[in-house]
Amino acid sequence: MDVFETRLLLRRTTCMTGAEAASVFYDPARFQRAGAAPAPLQKTLFGKGGVQGLDGEHHRQRKAMFLQINHPDRVEALAEVVSREWGEAVADWTTADQIDLYAQVQVLLTRAVCEWAGVPLSEAEAETRARQLAALFDEAGAIGLGHLRSRAARKATERWAADLIEQIRSGQLEVSDSSAASVIANHQEPDGQPMTPRVAAVELLNVLRPTVATSVYITFVAHALDTHPVWRERLARGDGNEDLAFVEEVRRHYPFFPAVAAIVREDFQWRDHRFPRGRRVLLDLYGTNRDGRYWDDPERFNPDRFLGEEPDRFAFVPQGGGDPAVHHRCPGEPISTRLMGVALEHLARHMTYTPVVPAALSAIDYGRLPALPDRGFRIRNISSRPA
Numbered sequence: 001m002d003v004f005e006t007r008l009l010l011r012r013t014t015c016m017t018g019a020e021a022a023s024v025f026y027d028p029a030r031f032q033r034a035g036a037a038p039a040p041l042q043k044t045l046f047g048k049g050g051v052q053g054l055d056g057e058h059h060r061q062r063k064a065m066f067l068q069i070n071h072p073d074r075v076e077a078l079a080e081v082v083s084r085e086w087g088e089a090v091a092d093w094t095t096a097d098q099i100d101l102y103a104q105v106q107v108l109l110t111r112a113v114c115e116w117a118g119v120p121l122s123e124a125e126a127e128t129r130a131r132q133l134a135a136l137f138d139e140a141g142a143i144g145l146g147h148l149r150s151r152a153a154r155k156a157t158e159r160w161a162a163d164l165i166e167q168i169r170s171g172q173l174e175v176s177d178s179s180a181a182s183v184i185a186n187h188q189e190p191d192g193q194p195m196t197p198r199v200a201a202v203e204l205l206n207v208l209r210p211t212v213a214t215s216v217y218i219t220f221v222a223h224a225l226d227t228h229p230v231w232r233e234r235l236a237r238g239d240g241n242e243d244l245a246f247v248e249e250v251r252r253h254y255p256f257f258p259a260v261a262a263i264v265r266e267d268f269q270w271r272d273h274r275f276p277r278g279r280r281v282l283l284d285l286y287g288t289n290r291d292g293r294y295w296d297d298p299e300r301f302n303p304d305r306f307l308g309e310e311p312d313r314f315a316f317v318p319q320g321g322g323d324p325a326v327h328h329r330c331p332g333e334p335i336s337t338r339l340m341g342v343a344l345e346h347l348a349r350h351m352t353y354t355p356v357v358p359a360a361l362s363a364i365d366y367g368r369l370p371a372l373p374d375r376g377f378r379i380r381n382i383s384s385r386p387a
């Protein structure tokens with residue numbers, strides 16, 4: 001079934017799944033994003049005034065800013081810093097009894113993305129900022145204490161980022177022109193004015209937070225390597241040519257961001273289903289990535305499926321569908337895939353380790369948001385292996 005109705009967060013909601021449904025969902029004439037994000041997520045994951053809730057020309061212009069920040073040369077520059085941080089982290093881990101890969105990768109990614117983005121970060125501050133950035137996505141969907149921690153992290157990180165933007169604008173802090181912090185501080189809105197410091201802070205966090213969130217996918221890369229020893233061997237002996245196929249299959253197969261939301265602009269009909277104006281609609285990303293009408297044997301983890309042609313941009317939607325310049329598709333895919341590739345290179349070719357709980361005994365906990373192996377992913381007996 002492509003479309004069904006339910007009630008979610010006290011609102012009647014229509015859910016859609018599959019590549020055809022995705023192409024309808026991303027039609028800006030039919031859907032808008034203003035008002036689509038659930039309020040609890042605005043107070044944690046997204047913040048207010050960011051690109052996610054914009055439509056039309058305002059959205060396209062703000063989105064161009066992200067595509068400039070994530071220019072291919074800049075992605076390579078980030079990958080270099082991240083790879084250096086991996087080397088240093090692995091050297092530290094060799095003396096530890098065991099480490100929690102998810103938490104440790106968050107710290108190394110925080111150090112790297114801050115350096116690359118032009119955000120000063122003292123060594124003493126790195127763990128606290130990593131924890132705050134992680135709380136924005138790891139506890140965003142939580143209730144009770146977790147939700148409060150996420151809201152507190154949103155307030156603290158917005159204050160920190162807004163302060164930086166003001167320091168850059170006043171000339172107190174000098175950063176390179178191509179860095180994310182500089183591009184955001186100097187971006188002009190359609191009315192020729194800069195963004196308010198608060199909105200600029202939300203956008204700077206829209207770069208820092210999801211880069212640190214790549215730790216979720218990196219944990220899945222480690223889980224997949226352990227679950228599929230034949231692939232681990234193949235990649236360990238390989239020249240890197242098949243790394244991307246493995247990374248893409250991890251993004252297709254493992255759950256991360258389950259769905260995206262939009263609001264119907266004007267009444268319309270699709271597949272005998274009525275979409276009334278104002279209705280909230282969810283596109284099921286996870287189900288679309290495993291839709292048997294497009295994917296052969298979709299439940300099987302099989303990186304070979306990515307060794308041929310590129311998949312359809314509405315069928316492979318782990319970070320949204322369509323064209324990132326025009327639609328709300330994530331502008332960070334080149335970053336997340338590249339940083340997963342760097343992680344894969346280190347995990348498969350530059351280090352050896354033993355998982356504390358083998359992946360076969362550690363199922364993915366789908367009740368958690370983001371989903372993760374239910375017993376975490378701790379590793380021990382860590383040694384670095386020279387290139």
Ligand code: HEM
Pocket residue numbers: 051052053063066070206207208210211213214215217256257260261318319320321327328329330331332333335336
């Ligand atoms: C960790 C891996 C990531 C996942 C799972 C992810 C997932 C997503 C998803 C599902 C969307 C929504 C698409 C839609 O609304 O149609 C999105 C949008 C976005 N992502 Fe990512 N993302 C990731 C990494 C990144 C990175 C590394 C960056 C930036 C450096 C980034 C920046 C953004 C921004 C700014 C948007 C809003 C785009 C818009 O509304 O036009 N993301 N992402």
